Amino acid sequence: MSCGCGTGEAQGRGLCATHYAAFRSREIAYGRWNPRVPADAVRAHVEVMRAAGVNPNQLAKLAGVSQSGLSQIMAAGPDKQVAAWLEQAVLAVEVPGRAAEVTTDTALVPILGARRRFQALVASGYPAAQLARELGTGERSRTIRSLMGNRADKTGRVTQDITADRERAVKDLFDRLQLVPGPSAQARALGERRGWALPMEWDEAAIDDRNGCPEKARWTPASAREERREHVDELVRQGLTNDEIADRLGINTRLVERDRAHHRATPHTDPTGATAAESAARKPYSRGEVEAMGALAAQARVDIAARRQRGRGRGLERTR
Known part of the structure; x- marks a missing residue:
């Protein structure tokens, strides 16, 4: 690797000897020169990132440091020291919620979250073949077998990783x-047999x-669904x-979101038969309109009474 100035081979911090000396002098002048520090913090961060699904090589790429150099740090003895700038670069890479958020498309990341999501969709009523088409792969592909939790390699083991772009x-x-x-x-029956949680039963965290x-919903019978939705709406x-709402009803927040989405998609009517939107848009009746409707109702009562009286009169004539 050469220095950015193009005049010499890079040394410390990717700079040539001339520029590195200038950088060193400037840092000393400002009281910031601290070239070597213990490697403990770097090692600890590597292990935390590894637990999150980001291996040391991927971390090195994200930090902009040498992969071989980071490997040597991990293999060295307890007294190992590293450059202060390298420590700062490694620690600057934050631990992601999902490894796939920060890694390249082809990097291998843990499959656990993707598998749970895929299985939850199957349990919700989506056949694996349909989901495979959505993902642009075949139903019998290694990816789908892995997401279903089936054996996907010749050793008979269930694969525990997936490429970041697939995840x-x-x-x-x-x-x-x-x-x-x-x-x-x-x-849905397959998901029930295998005990897979539904999407609404998984919390994002x-x-x-x-x-x-997963948090199993308290209300599972279909007969209780409408009652639950009414409670959520209220x-x-x-x-x-x-x-x-989830805490009050003892259900998962995803189920609350699902019920609210159903409520928004269902037209609601008022006692007059108008939809909620029509009722909201309708202007209040004027005083004249109210008086006219009252007069109309009074006349209707008179007409009904007259028809009943005529009916009774015809009945008397038939009995004579």
């Missing part, structure tokens, strides 16, 4: 379909966490948030 595609698909039940009763668990009108 992101699965999440996008889940975000798009999670509130819309699928069409297949067979897929838990679905990618290896220790995360609490929404009271101004409660999704979290407050």
Whole structure:
């Protein structure tokens, strides 16, 4: 690697000897010169990132440091020291919620979150074949077998990683379909047999966490669905948030979001038969209109009474 000036081979901080000396003098003058620090913080951050699904090579790319150099730091003894700028570069890479958020398309990341999302969509009624088409792959592909939790390699083991671009595609698909039940009763039955959680039963913070668990909805019978939706609708009108409604009813916030989406998609009518939008748009009646309607109602009562009286008169004539 050469220095950015193009005049010499890079040394410390990617600078040639001349520019590195100038940088060193400037840092010393400002009291910031601290060329070597213990490697403990770097090592700890590497392990935290590894646990989050970002391996050391991927971390090195994100930090802009040498992969081999980072590997040597991890393999060295406890007294190892590193350049202060390298420590700062590595620690500047934040731990992601999902490894696929920060890695390149071809990098391998943990499959756990993608598998849970895929299985939840199947349990919601989407056949694996349909989801495979959405992802641009075949139903019997290694990717789909891995997402279903089936053995996907010759060793008979279940694959535990997936490429970052596939992981992101699965999440996008889940975000798009999670509130819309699928069409297949067979897929739902498969999900029930295998004990897969529904999309609404997964919390956003838990679905990618290896220790995360779904929250089974308290109201599962179909007969209780409408009653639950009425409760959700009433609490929404009271101004409660999704979290407050979920806590009040003992259900997952995803289920609250789903019920609210159903409520927004269903036309509601007032006692006159008008939709909510029509009722809102309707202007109040004027005093003249109210008086006219009252007179019309009074005349209708008179007419009804007259027809009843005529009917009774005809009955008397027939009995004579």
